[in-house]
Amino acid sequence: MYKPKDSSQSPRFVGMRTFMRLEAIKTTDVDFVVAGVPFDTASSNRTGQRYGPQHVRNFSVLLRPYNPDQEINIFDYSSGVDYGDFDIIPGNIHRTYENIEKSLEPILEQEVTPVLMGGDHSVTLAHLRAFKKKYGPIALVQFDSHGDTWDDYFGEKYMHGTVFRRAVEEGLIDVYHSIQVGMRGPLYGPEDIDDARDLGFEVIPMKEARSLGQEKVLQRIQQRVRDKPLFVTYDVDFLDPAYAPGTGTPEVGGPTSYEGLEYVRGLDGLNVVGFDLVEVLPDYDSGEITAAAAAAIMYEMITLIALKKRRNSK
Secondary structure (H helix, E strand, O other): OOOOOOOOOOOOOOOOOOOHHHOOOHHHHHHHEEEEEEOOOOOOOOOOOHHHHHHHHHHHHOOOOOOOOOOOOOHHHHHHEEEEOOOOOOHHHHHHHHHHHHHHHHHHHHHOOEEEEEOOOOHEEEEEEEEHEEEEOOOEEEEOOOOOOOOEEEEEEOOOOOOHHHHHHHOOOHHOOOEOOOOOOOOOOOOOHHHHHHHHEEEOOHHHHHHOOOHHHHHHHHHHHHOOEEEEEEHHHHHHOOOOOOOOOOOOOOOHHHHHHHHHHOOOOOEEEEEEEEEOOOOHHHHHHHHHHHHHHHHHHHHOOOOOOOHHHH
């Protein structure tokens, strides 16, 4: 059983940085692995997301094993390690995609749940390609302020804003069991939202989410996904920049950090098989606010794994 070091016995500033002070071991004899995907060549505005994984790891040493909101000690029911970072090729998105897929294959073969840290949002396409090989087209829940369904950006087909159009075109997503939540901010035109709906996604922009209320949004997510194998992708710019300033394309008018955590907690009961959290950019992260939010979101993702294990053990 792999679990974090006990920070009441070993100070948090001791040892090398891993997520939540998990053991740094490349093993699949666990329930989950945390891994970094430090690629940011496909961002369209600010860059530096390649340093996101180590930034989140640095803050995550403050996390403890008992989750009081979910009333569970994660490591009573699940075992996990920090798997390290996947090798990426700066400036070459296609070779990077190949490396990510190869790195995920042995993890998914053993039905271990990956909890992945970007990097910019372009890396999710490689994640979904790997999951398609294991599960077939997969349901997707996307928390984001942008739909990322442009056909191209600067004439390029593979950018962090084109990910989910490419994923649909490649047949990676079971789009009729997939949903996007949180879209907001100025657009080039109404097609920036409508394109995602035309591709088959259910889309709940932030204004509609506020009008519905969080509980009803979560009900719609549950109804949309049902029992399908689910991948959750969480762009940290889903949160309002007051709560996550360290990101590449911030949009005002988003959820608080508490609401951002509740959206993850509300996925309990779904058949979640993988997660990623992307677009953390340390250079703009005043007071480590974004790192704190990102680490807590990943912690809630890991908690879902433990809750699923506890449910299945009864």
